Each structure stands twice: as structure tokens, then as C-alpha cells.
Amino acid sequence: MNKEELKKIAEGLIETFDFAGKESIRIFKEGLKIEIKDDKSPVSNGDLRVNDLITKNILKLTPNIPIVSEETVDLSKKNKSKIFWLIDPIDGTKEYIAGKDEYTLNAALVIDTVPVVGLVGVPKKNRLFFTYGLGESYLIEDNKTKKISCKKKQPKDQIVALSSVVKPSDIILNKLKEYNVTSIVKMASSYKFCVIATGEYDIYAARERANEWDYAAGHAVAQNAGAIIKTLDEKPFLYGKEDYRNPSLLIKRSKNLND
Numbered sequence: 067m068n069k070e071e072l073k074k075i076a077e078g079l080i081e082t083f084d085f086a087g088k089e090s091i092r093i094f095k096e097g098l099k100i101e102i103k104d105d106k107s108p109v110s111n112g113d114l115r116v117n118d119l120i121t122k123n124i125l126k127l128t129p130n131i132p133i134v135s136e137e138t139v140d141l142s143k144k145n146k147s148k149i150f151w152l153i154d155p156i157d158g159t160k161e162y163i164a165g166k167d168e169y170t171l172n173a174a175l176v177i178d179t180v181p182v183v184g185l186v187g188v189p190k191k192n193r194l195f196f197t198y199g200l201g202e203s204y205l206i207e208d209n210k211t212k213k214i215s216c217k218k219k220q221p222k223d224q225i226v227a228l229s230s231v232v233k234p235s236d237i238i239l240n241k242l243k244e245y246n247v248t249s250i251v252k253m254a255s256s257y258k259f260c261v262i263a264t265g266e267y268d269i270y271a272a273r274e275r276a277n278e279w280d281y282a283a284g285h286a287v288a289q290n291a292g293a294i295i296k297t298l299d300e301k302p303f304l305y306g307k308e309d310y311r312n313p314s315l316l317i318k319r320s321k322n323l324n325d
């Protein structure tokens with residue numbers, strides 16, 4: 067697929083993401099119905115409604131490309147596809163259930179191990195991120211669309227890291243020390259990728275955790291905005307693994323975090 071085709075696909079999902087985000091808020095306000103999945107994680111009727119909306123529109127846009135969604139995936143079947151969609155309808159379901167504002171809606175198109183198209187909706191923050199190729203990452207906010215490029219927003223002498231937990235492990239803290247991190251902010255969901263793409267934060271490091279659908283859309287947005295994304299041991303971070311499990315992760319806004 068060429069860039070124009072990828073652009074058409076990404077832009078063809080914007081309206082769906084906007085509507086699905088509003089639906090997630092409406093369903094929360096009306097009262098969530100929550101179940102516990104086999105892996106002991108919660109799922110709500112909000113997750114399932116968003117999944118249905120996003121999946122249906124993706125099938126209209128790309129009827130011949132397989133879809134892997136957190137809510138419908140059969141983990142007993144190994145992923146053999148070279149081109150496929152990864153959907154996490156609500157990343158940060160616990161935050162969503164608790165009424166917090168950092169949960170995200172996610173879809174990514176992976177082509178030959180790389181997430182190329184990505185959309186990340188952040189309904190309660192009224193932000194929608196999308197991308198369809200290198201140098202083509204965007205943020206829709208206040209009805210305005212602007213290109214994002216990882217340009218540093220923090221003061222030059224401050225390097226601010228993100229963490230998914232209040233107390234990162236020693237392995238993560240030691241890695242962050244290598245980059246002279248001055249402070250760490252806790253943040254949930256794939257929103258972390260997006261605020262590195264905007265330049266609001268500088269770095270995120272994590273040990274092996276979660277699955278490919280948790281990262282892919284945010285990965286596409288950040289990498290196409292200019293971020294450097296690898297594993298903790300500096301290996302390429304690739305998608306299309308048969309079991310969907312993520313390796314460790316290191317996202318840097320740029321090579322020199324003071325630039």
C-alpha cells in the first residue's frame with residue numbers, strides 16, 4: 067500500500083474514533099456492566115461497544131485484512147499474518163471503570179512487523195492522534211489538526227520520564243539514570259506514547275509487559291513523529307509475534323533528550 071492509500075484508511079477512521087469515544091463516555095455515565103475475563107482482567111460493555119464500532123468500520127475500509135482485537139482474539143491460534151490490524155478498544159480499562167481520563171481507544175495496521183497506521187483516541191481529554199507514515203503524525207484537538215514531531219516542550223535542563231507504576235523497578239530506574247532523568251510521572255495506557263510524540267514528555271522505559279495491541283497504535287504515532295523505539299537492550303521492537311507478547315520497551319523522544 068502507498069502513502070495515499072494509508073492516509074485514506076487512517077482518515078477514514080477518524081469519525082468512527084470520535085463517535086466511539088463519545089459512546090465510551092455515554093456508557094460510563096449510564097452505568098457500566100463489568101465482567102472478569104479468564105486472565106482475571108476486567109472488561110466492560112463500554113469496551114465491547116467500542117470494539118464493535120471500530121471493527122465494523124475497519125472491515126468496511128479493508129475487508130481483506132485480518133483483525134486481531136484484545137476482546138475477540140483466540141490466543142490458542144498463532145499469528146501468521148504479515149499484514150493485520152491490532153485493536154485495543156479501551157487500553158486502561160481499570161482507569162475507564164474508575165472514571166479517570168487517561169484511557170485510550172486504539173487501532174493499528176501492522177505491515178511486515180511495523181505498525182504504520184495508528185489511531186489513538188483519548189475521549190476525556192478531547193484528543194485524537196493519528197498517523198499513516200513517517201513524518202505524518204497528527205493531533206486533533208479543539209477541532210484543529212496539527213502535525214506533531216516530538217519537539218521538546220519541557221525546559222532544556224529537565225528530562226521527564228513516564229512510568230506505568232508509582233515505583234518503577236531498579237532495572238527501569240537504572241536505565242532512566244543513563245539518560246539523566248530529572249523526574250518521573252505516572253501515566254496509564256498508550257497515552258504515554260502520544261505525549262512523547264507531542265514532545266510533552268521525554269522518555270518511557272518498561273520491562274516485558276502487556277500484548278502487541280496495547281502498544282501498536284501509540285507506537286505508530288510516536289515513531290512516525292520521530293521518536294526512537296527499541297527494546298531495553300537496543301534491539302528493534304517488532305510486531306507479528308505468534309503469541310502477541312511484548313518484549314521490553316524504551317521510547318526516546320529523540321537521540322539527545324535535551325534537544
